[in-house]
Amino acid sequence: MDPGRREMMANARPNRNRNITGPRADPKTRIAKTTRGEKSGKTAHKASRYLTSDQQSLEFVADEDRFVLRQSKKKADIRVREGRAMPIDRLAFNLRYIDKERDVFDDDDDDIEIELQAPETIVEQLGTDQLDQLQSDMESLLVLEGDPTNRQYWEALQALCKDQKSKLGPLGREDRVLSSVAEDIDKILKPKTCDQLEALETQIRAKLRSDEDIDTDYWEQLLRNLLVWKSKATLTRIFQTAVESREKLLKEKRSSGKQQAQPQQRQQKSSLLPSVAARPIGLPEKPGPPLPPPGGGRPSDNEDASQATKALYDREAARGISENEEIFTAEEAVPAHVKPRWTDRRGARKPRYFNRVQMGYEWNKYNQTHYDHDNPPPKVVQGYKFNIFYPELEDKTKAPTFKIIREHGRRRGQSHAAAGEADTCLIHFIAGPPYEDIAFRIVDREWDFSAKRERGFRSTFDRGILQLHFQFKKIFYRK
Structure with a gap:
């Protein structure tokens, strides 16, 4: 602090010998400086309305991803509509009735007449090369997809494709041994619900981590088959929801169409x-x-x-x-x-x-x-x-x-x-x-x-x- 100011504050009365250029005691002009880093409430509120450059970049990338995803789905719809759909198009078309981010202006009036095809049926009809292409296409969509239900759908399909490829590939000696019990394992897992499969998965993982003397090959095979059946159960649940939503919309459309058609058909003559x-x-x-x-x-x-x-x-x-x-x-x-x-x-x-x-x-x-x-x-x-x-x-x-x-x-x-x-x-x-x-x-x-x-x-x-x-x-x- 300035010596003259310190002396002034110590002595209540002004010092006649003080430096003329030193600060003078005046309660009306006292200034309390804010500490470094503090902002007034108004300034802080104004700054909060603007994004940093990093935030702007993230927002731009997110908008770009949403646009690319929407265009990919739109192209798939067009190919299905025109009868030249690829497997990825048919699978993406199934999600149109449960996709919360879907723009209704992208839909065609006649799209509702197109039958949905079960995902499991589509995958089972593909060869090895087609499965490779489908997995590549799904990876591209999964990177862009943000909806939790849609992500579950694509992740379950990835597991199903992987299992289908293993069935089409050549079997080694160990695979032939394990495949002999695969039918028995499938009989155990097929009737179970998704919740039951999740509970069984927890038990199997705990058993594999334990120090028990178990047949590791059998339990690992059981876990692999369980994950496949869990994926199938997830796909069935999501697909059934889409089918029910489509049937509801189709019923509403046909009932309203009949009401409009009756007076119009009387004018046909x-x-x-x-x-x-x-x-x-x-x-x-x-x-x-x-x-x-x-x-x-x-x-x-x-x-x-x-x-x-x-x-x-x-x-x-x-x-x-x-x-x-x-x-x-x-x-x-x-x-x-x-x-x-x-x-x-x-x-x-x-x-x-x-x-x-x-x-x-x-x-x-x-x-x-x-x-x-x-x-x-x-x-x-x-x-x-x-x-x-x-x-x-x-x-x-x-x-x-x-x-x-x-x-x-x-x-x-x-x-x-x-x-x-x-x-x-x-x-x-x-x-x-x-x-x-x-x-x-x-x-x-x-x-x-x-x-x-x-x-x-x-x-x-x-x-x-x-x-x-x-x-x-x-x-x-x-x-």
Whole structure:
């Protein structure tokens, strides 16, 4: 401390001989310094709102991991949806109904119709190379996965894959000896619950750690088999939870779909489609020569009436139709020159279908000028959803196909229609015995093949249903 200040504090009275530059006693200007490391309450609160660089790095890595995991699950769903799933995709698809972090906007409306496959069944069907690939894929997911239930699922699958690989590999002399008692061990472990297996595991580990004179090989083999059965019990429990959740959602969807479908199906007999196809696109309705009518259908004496077809039809009809959809039945006769010869023989059947046409308004410059939301322009066709049922194809290795037929020599991109009207074409579906070809008249515009969810393009054949869903490209005019 400064000598002058010490003297001042010792003597209550000011010292006339003190250094003029020394500190003066003034109770109003006394300052108490905070100790090093202390912060005022306001400053500490403000600092707590900001992360350190290490914390920011950890948060960034965690966000990146969540994004990569979500994209991996999304890709698996797409491959399952399109019928080209790998084993890891089928296994990941099972978790969609119990995954708490799943984004519902990644789901497709028809995903709930896809059957779940038991994990144990998937693993047992794989060879050694496929098991190696599956284990590598599971390691990648397990590193990113944070949900405890999902981690249990993947860890149990790893144990199951390891056991399956050991069964497929060559057996040594010791393995052959131990495998002779494996069946007896499995008989002991199979009926036990997960809790009972955990209790037995504790007892076996205690016995192996003890100094008792025991058959170590037997007890170690028993422990290995126990861990496999424990993994199977865990997988069964998680898979059963997913199945129950799916069945509950499926029941709710079908019950709500039936309620919506009943009033809509009563309107099916009204002649909606001729007016749809004949209406000008993007222009006000005015008198003039309409487009060729979409066709009134053919006699259905030979229509497929099998139980399998009826079940598929009823399930599709139960989904109902959306606000912007209408039932589509504009069937046309297949041109004679493209008919296959085998259809003349006895037993050919006409396939059943449940198709929808998507309608909407196009707010182009003309319509914005002449219409508003209170007086909207005429609806135009914006897309189609074809669902054609082929449950009993003779050659199930060949998926049905389709092609576009344009009459009068018109080619793609050319227009022969009058001003304000739309060209039409035939879409011709070919499947093979015992089903006849079938054709529909549709508006001929360029399709949007985008994979975006809101565009909804789909071309698949799965479980006897050919699905072709597409929308037309939207045309934007630049100024």
